[in-house]
Amino acid sequence: MFFPCETILLRTAAPIEIIDVTATVRTxxxxxxxxxxxxxxxxxxxxxxxxLNEKEHMLQRDMLDFLHRLVPxxxxxxxxxxxxxxxxNAHSHLLGLFMNASETIPVADGQLLLGGWQxxxxxxxxxxxxxxxxxxxxIGEQ
Structure with missing residues (x-):
């Protein structure tokens, strides 16, 4: 069964920002x-x-620092x-070469199959x- 495509609206506050949307997606x-x-x-x-990655404060700071250094x-x-x-914003497009526009998460027994740290x-x-x-x-069966 296919469900209508939903849109999650976000407002960003920084030039480079990592926003955790796990709870919104899970709900x-x-x-x-x-x-x-x-x-x-x-x-x-x-x-x-x-x-998909680990949510840990110091790691997220490392990620931001890395992105700023990778393409100034x-x-x-x-x-x-x-x-x-x-x-x-050329640097933004260039950083995007290393990222994904999409992610697919499998579902089994009514649960998103995210890893323990994802x-x-x-x-x-x-x-x-x-x-x-x-x-x-x-997409799936109820």
Missing amino acids: AFQESGVVQGQVTLFSPHTTAFVC ADSDFRHNRDPVDGRL SIFFIELDGPRDERRLLMQI
């Missing part, structure tokens, strides 16, 4: 009543992504010389933004 999933199937999350943005925003990128939307994160690379969207599609 929407539980309301579906699916016991076997999968949940797919998709970011329809070119500078914001979704990933103040580098001379051709994309920033004449930006289409006025945003100097959380679901929305990763903003070009914030702050007043509105970002994370699409969620649930």
